[in-house]
Amino acid sequence: MSRKHHHLKGAEVSCCVKYFLFGFNIIFWLLGAAFLGIGLWAWAEKGVLSNLSSITDLGGFDPVWLFIVVGGVMFILGFAGCIGALRENTFLLKFFSVFLGLIFFLELTTGILAFVFKDWIKDQLNFFINNNVKAYRDDIDLQNLIDFAQDYWSCCGAHGPDDWNLNMYFNCTQTNPSRERCGVPFSCCVKDPAEDVINTQCGYDVRLEGKYIYTKGCVGQFEKWLQDNLIIVAGIFVGIALLQIFGICLAQNLVSDVKAVKLSCTYTP
Structure with missing residues (x-):
């Protein structure tokens, strides 16, 4: 006691x-x-x-x-x-x-x-990216986020460049009056090491002319990055x-x- x-x-x-x-x-x-x-x-x-x-x-x-x-x-x-x-x-x-x-x-x-x-998570990620592809021009912060992701992971769209048909500015319909018709954002372009200034118009008409752009989707590239950096x-x-x-x-x-x-x-x- x-x-x-x-x-x-x-x-x-x-x-x-x-x-x-x-x-x-x-x-x-x-x-x-x-x-x-x-x-x-x-x-x-x-x-x-x-x-x-x-x-x-x-x-x-x-x-x-x-x-x-x-x-x-x-x-x-x-x-x-x-x-x-x-x-x-x-x-x-x-x-x-x-x-x-x-x-x-x-x-x-x-x-x-x-x-x-x-x-299921992969399907939701695909849906999430495609949904935000549609709203690419609606919000500047979202636009910067998508550009960063596509540039960092060297990808374009959820599964490929054609996913940008979901966006009203980039789709390939004949009635689309946008100058960006059948194009992709500049972040989809393969960068030229010799260029010091980013060409924000490099994505114009790329899906018509077959210019150099990333052809892999961001879902697959993210999975690959996750596997490569799993320990980190x-x-x-x-x-x-x-x-x-x-x-x-x-x-x-x-x-x-x-x-x-x-x-x-x-x-x-």
Whole structure:
């Protein structure tokens, strides 16, 4: 009994754990605020904030959503972790742990389902790319994202250049008045190492004249890239998972310390 009394009287919050958790989360808090700010600024530049109904009018995927969602989650988690650690608030620390644990569980579940239903995921990726091919000219951020993907993976369309027939500006119908008829975006063009300036008109009429463009689809190229970089991708996901587990352990450790201190304060010998 005397040993238990001595332990309670000597209970204290670990400053190392407390301020390490605070520093660990303030980085994510600031990054989350930056991501959120970038997303809101991008929406303001496109006039979305002044006309909120346009959010649902986007024909394809708006890349700004990534900044909004990721930034919002990081901001909330960082806030809960920072204030919870600094103020030794067990409610915020438990919220941080549960929220982070839920994200970890969702990531793990998503990874397992993606492996089990990889054919379905491939079909959804094909649908996703084709759907955004249709909306290529509707959103500048989406346009830049598609151009980056096609240039990085040396691909064109979901399965090939003819997928650009889905876009009203690039389709080959005789009634299409667009100058880009039967063409592809410049990001589909095979780059000439001798050219210092990007030729944004290199995709004009390419499917009529047979110019040099990427003929492989982005779905297949992405799969190939994933297989070639499997160790790196897996390492990144494992690293993120370990960071999440580490954060949960720190928060739970701090909660235990705070409870022990409160118990020692209420203890009467």
